[in-house]
């Protein structure tokens with residue numbers, strides 16, 4: 001249920017932006033590592049978003065899990081046991097099957113940008129001539 005925590009975290013940040021700008025959030029672009037299960041994350045964002053975000057569109061770009069292994073392998077890792085409390089422990093090296101791996105990407109979760117009902121143009125500062 002790692003994604004519930006992440007979804008709550010994202011929604012809190014969005015709520016803050018929305019309150020600061022006094023505008024509804026229309027669209028959010030996120031980057032989420034595969035370890036955060038992007039499709040499940042999207043469902044939770046919808047579910048936990050409630051009325052405030054029921055018309056918000058969540059676009060999620062998936063970032064693949066890349067690892068470096070003690071055996072010398074470096075690249076994408078596909079096997080992932082997401083039932084573990086710390087999913088990164090479930091990643092095995094596709095070359096040697098070992099777990100002595102370190103992640104170089106795939107754990108990120110960031111809000112790239114947010115489109116608000118109003119204030120999109122507001123953010124663009126015009127230079128005076």
Ligand SMILES: [Zn+2]
Nearest residue numbers: 069071093096
């Ligand atoms: Zn290996």
